[in-house]
Amino acid sequence: MTCEHMAQGKSLLHRADPRVKIIIALLLSLEVVFLSSLTPLFLALVSAAFMLLSTRIDTRLLLKRLLVVNIFVVLLWLIIPFSTPGPALFTLGPFTLTSTGLLLCLVITLKCNAIVMFNISLLSTSTVFALAHALDHLKVPSVLVQLFFFSWRYLHVLEEEYRRIKRAAELRGFKPGTNLFTYRTYANILGTLFVRSYDRGQRVYWAMVCRGFDGTFWLLSHFRLRRTDFLLMSSTALLSTSLLFIQWRN
């Protein structure tokens, strides 16, 4: 599983306070959703791209991720220009290409990519542990934070477990196909995975109780706002107000 590759780096965004980054990511994403004209959306996309490039994450990895995100967008491009009522640009048999549909597609593409770029550059540049700590500092319900934290902690363990069970099945000659036998085998594999994780959860709980767990999530790392964080906050404020201003002017 390829995880947290993007969290390794020494750029300004990597070093910034995760609390600030979470808030900024939320704010910018919400703002982009509200934008509807092309000019501010272009500006948002350009600034998001600039932000993304400043993280110096491997470009090939970035392009791969953006490609996956855009699969749904491509689907929309294939359908929406033809299914939106509006003035026709040209007709091709039973399909009519409309300019309103094209515009809508363009807006969606810009929004989607801008938001995803903001999210990558702000959220994926932190480790999950840092994010969990930041969420707890931001007063997110403790149960949610702990669920997030624990799920992440055991994700790789369980993935390894799953691979082991599947390897055992393959060694006994299991070949997946479209038949009931395959589905039953997969169901049994998953059932085994669930039983093992359930038992492991029980053991983890006992181990935690032995060490004094009472439901509290103790915070060991604390964050301190630094000059770069204030710089980030002020530049975000500038960006978001200018985006809103341009949107309002249109």
Place this chain on the structure above:
Amino acid sequence: MHISEGVLSVPVLAAGAAITVAGLAVGIRKVPPKELPKVALLTAAFFVASLVHVPIGPSNAHLVLNGLLGVLLGWAAFPAIFIGLVLQAVLFQFGGLTTLGVNTANMAIPGVVFGLIARRFLSLERSTFSAVIAGFAGGMSVLGSGLLVAISLGLSGDSFSLVSRLIFTAHVPIALVEAFITGFSVRFLLRVRPEMVGCTTPLKTEESAKKTLNAALLALIVFLMIVPQGAQAHRVNLFAWFDGENIVGRAYYLNGRPAMEAVLKVKKEDSTESFHLKTDKEGRFSFTPKGPGNYELVLQAGQGHMAKAVVKIKPVTASRSSKGNGSAQGNADAKAAFYKEKEKPPKEDSVIKGVPGSIKKCQDMEKTLDRLLRRQLEPIRRELEALAVSQSKVTLRDVISGLGYILGIVGIWAYLLSRRGK
């Protein structure tokens, strides 16, 4: 299926976020510290399981497993799915912050509802029956989330109606596979670890059957309420009348947007003759009818949206020479009555005034008056039309009140469940 960022409209996103916050609030209460590691481990297991690709014919699909999650975790499936989506957003950049609410609600609501219902049927003694019920819940959960995805897209704009239908169709084969996987998984768990699906002691069958019937009925009501809302989201309305010379009218969708470039089929009753015309950018149309009679108008706004209206033109009588007022169905009735009132008095005037002059002069005058009246009434007519449109529009308020309605019913259901538990 995830909905990407930037596609949905703001009200839909807000409604999804509100539902998810409510669901999380309930779900978190169902996770005491003692259960926390177990729920977390199962969340992680489901995250891993959802990466499994299962072959379906020539292609393959990854599992959703929201039904199985509902069966195993009940209300705790809400936070589990939420955490799964957050992890996906952070690790794979799939989905993001703004769609988190809608995507969680779309996956978790059917999972929790069908999971809780199925849980009440499961018993150690009838493992095959239990497996069938669980399989049904697994399939329905995927179909239900497909339906919710389609509804969230449909409520965001008319343009998405085709996309939403395609996406729902794509869920059907996945639902079938999910049904098998969920059923077999539950059978496996019933044999190996029955307490995981809440079956430690044999149930009293009579009692459990009564409970399940009630729960199933309520779930059915909730679903029946959701479905027509999605179906009516972009119905098309047709509005037509006879203004003395031409048959004019307007076509618009329920959300108030005009039906642009839609095909209008016109057919005169008791004649086989028919012709087509197209509405303009504002959804308006006008044509000159050939003589009196009943004209049947059928609007085809694409993607199966249809609307019908009948315009009656009374034959001109020699004595009165008053032209019949056209009337169309539904919304136009009130307006037709309005015209009758407004138009008649001046016409009678013209007849009286015309007495001393020749008949020709009288007819000329009437024509001029008609034209003048039409010009003056035009703004009022448009105003009325706009009023009718605004009344039939599905507004944000309607959407929110509809959601409140659903939440209320779910609340009553939850209350009944909690009373039974005591």
